[in-house]
Amino acid sequence: MSASGGLLRSFWLRLPKSVRRRIVFLVAGDAVLLGFIWWKAAQSRASFADEVGRMAPNVAPSILAALGQTGIICCGAMDLSVGSILGVAGTVFGVLHARGVGPGGCFAACFVTAFGLSAYNGWLIRLLRIPAIIVTLAGLAFYRGLALILAEVASHGFGQQFTLTGDAYHRPGELYAGWILLAALVLALWGECFAKTPRMWLALGNSEAACRLSGLEPARILFGAFLVGGIFLGLSAVLDVTNHITIEPARLGAGFELSVIAANVLGGTSIFGGQGSAAGTALGGLFLYLLGPAMLYAGVDEYWRTAVQGAAILAVIGIDCALGRRRKLMEELR
Amino acid sequence: MRRFPLQLVMLSVLLVIEIAILAPLAGVRGGPSLLPSFAAYGNDLLIEAAPLLLLAFGMTVVLMSDGIDLSVASMTALIACALSKFEPGPRFWITALPLGLALGAGLGLVNGLLVAACEVPPIIATLGTLFLYRGLCEAALRGAKYNPFFDVPGYARLGELPGTLALVGAVLLLGGGWFWASRWRQEILMIGGNRVAARYAAIPVGRRLIEVYTLSGVLAFLAAVCFTAHDGSASQASYLGLELQVIVAVVLGGTAVTGGRGTLVGSVLGVLLVAVLVEGLQAGSNSWIQERLPFKFGNLRFVLLGALLLVGVWLNTRLARPSERRLR
Numbered sequence: 001m002s003a004s005g006g007l008l009r010s011f012w013l014r015l016p017k018s019v020r021r022r023i024v025f026l027v028a029g030d031a032v033l034l035g036f037i038w039w040k041a042a043q044s045r046a047s048f049a050d051e052v053g054r055m056a057p058n059v060a061p062s063i064l065a066a067l068g069q070t071g072i073i074c075c076g077a078m079d080l081s082v083g084s085i086l087g088v089a090g091t092v093f094g095v096l097h098a099r100g101v102g103p104g105g106c107f108a109a110c111f112v113t114a115f116g117l118s119a120y121n122g123w124l125i126r127l128l129r130i131p132a133i134i135v136t137l138a139g140l141a142f143y144r145g146l147a148l149i150l151a152e153v154a155s156h157g158f159g160q161q162f163t164l165t166g167d168a169y170h171r172p173g174e175l176y177a178g179w180i181l182l183a184a185l186v187l188a189l190w191g192e193c194f195a196k197t198p199r200m201w202l203a204l205g206n207s208e209a210a211c212r213l214s215g216l217e218p219a220r221i222l223f224g225a226f227l228v229g230g231i232f233l234g235l236s237a238v239l240d241v242t243n244h245i246t247i248e249p250a251r252l253g254a255g256f257e258l259s260v261i262a263a264n265v266l267g268g269t270s271i272f273g274g275q276g277s278a279a280g281t282a283l284g285g286l287f288l289y290l291l292g293p294a295m296l297y298a299g300v301d302e303y304w305r306t307a308v309q310g311a312a313i314l315a316v317i318g319i320d321c322a323l324g325r326r327r328k329l330m331e332e333l334r
Numbered sequence: 335m336r337r338f339p340l341q342l343v344m345l346s347v348l349l350v351i352e353i354a355i356l357a358p359l360a361g362v363r364g365g366p367s368l369l370p371s372f373a374a375y376g377n378d379l380l381i382e383a384a385p386l387l388l389l390a391f392g393m394t395v396v397l398m399s400d401g402i403d404l405s406v407a408s409m410t411a412l413i414a415c416a417l418s419k420f421e422p423g424p425r426f427w428i429t430a431l432p433l434g435l436a437l438g439a440g441l442g443l444v445n446g447l448l449v450a451a452c453e454v455p456p457i458i459a460t461l462g463t464l465f466l467y468r469g470l471c472e473a474a475l476r477g478a479k480y481n482p483f484f485d486v487p488g489y490a491r492l493g494e495l496p497g498t499l500a501l502v503g504a505v506l507l508l509g510g511g512w513f514w515a516s517r518w519r520q521e522i523l524m525i526g527g528n529r530v531a532a533r534y535a536a537i538p539v540g541r542r543l544i545e546v547y548t549l550s551g552v553l554a555f556l557a558a559v560c561f562t563a564h565d566g567s568a569s570q571a572s573y574l575g576l577e578l579q580v581i582v583a584v585v586l587g588g589t590a591v592t593g594g595r596g597t598l599v600g601s602v603l604g605v606l607l608v609a610v611l612v613e614g615l616q617a618g619s620n621s622w623i624q625e626r627l628p629f630k631f632g633n634l635r636f637v638l639l640g641a642l643l644l645v646g647v648w649l650n651t652r653l654a655r656p657s658e659r660r661l662r
Contacts, residue, residue: 148629307466
């Protein structure tokens, strides 16, 4: 007990102050939202347990992708193409399903596609030496087009969407999402405590020049972050695709990158790199998701929900950045 | 400054090649009907390009200041949705348009305040407002659709070529001319190049940034006018993904995403490159080429836009001055 307590303590103390502040804030925020949902559910005699059970399949894909993105953002890069990559992976899944491939093959192909495209992003950044944000912005458009073209070329008489029939195809997304998420989260936190690679990402995000001077190779570290991110993104793609009944290549994962980045930013990961924690990201993703059911129970008009969610994200980020402003100004002028 | 002409020449050559490839798809015929068919093509092209040109003006200035405005498409859509809620009639000119202008400036101001006063990184701030403004579109229209624009006397004329050209020409020539000669532009470039140095040089960085994002909002209002005058309607899903086209165009035109470098002329050429591509692919989906392809020709648009962006940025970094390259 004392050993694990000590571990927790050293993990906590190693986090930067702003991340710690954010984690405390998010724990409180998540608790408030959950409490509100519990209270409202008790009032309307709905089952709180059902609500929580529904949560895992819906929240797992974005948190998983966000955990992968945390490593990339810690390096000072960003992957804007995750939503489109999800679209391609889903399309591959749909095409194989339409051709009668078994569940295992579909899951594997979906995972490999997402992992491969993420790795390709990393490789392209290394090759062209262009900022990651530009490469992945191009990828955002490119992969979406790829998904649409692939769907039309590879399956005859393709309409708008693939329909997934058969329970076996839905198993990972519906039954095991929570467990997979938990395992990935534990793995990410373990890596943050003990592994060397995540620390190199933080080092790269803090100072590329210092990294280079100490004999590390920045391009290679970033490529590593994209590889690890690809594993998380692959898991996320499998869970997200199998949680849907239909796959629409034009829309699957549209706007996904927004929620992934928002989860990171809410979780205290610095967008300039060099600061961040998987714990914050997971809490941030949970907070974003909980806003949805909470608004539902609070009776917010359905047309206003997107706007309220956007305003909430902006408010949290804006207040936090404004709080950190004076300190930053002093540092800049020193 | 020496490398700009070379880049402009290259862009022009690219543009000519692109037109030569894509214009035949859009119905330009050789022989005696070359001129009239090309005139019709040019007409469509310029109308397609007009709102993009306006947005690209704003985006160029924003990128020069080392920022980025991802919310332009949502802003344009929100302004168009707001305009569409007004009663059609002559009073539209004196009620809707000034309010639309104020709304555009206000939306831009919100972006500017987030960036300058709260010091949120521009990409995060405008990603958030992209989300927020799109949500506000939904809240404003509540799933309904209004098409008052063609019932406003004289409004549709802004969507035809002479009206559009007059509007865009006035903005680009007068605004662009003033911009080119102004000290304001130099200050923006300096902020983009080195913010701390700009602050030491007594440039009011925060105020300039607010002005830059507000300008982007005002230009989004003008773009919304162009779009609605041509289409006659707006919905909450209008102009999705437009920001990508604008950013691709501006970056192709040689503006550095890291700030401190950029020209309006380059952006104009970049917009034309993108517009020729989009127009050609739209027209191509009704032509002979579609029958020989197993997929929708128009879907190539995303792939080509992405590829163009990469090529454009790659060329930009290669063409940067040697001294600049060494610094990186």
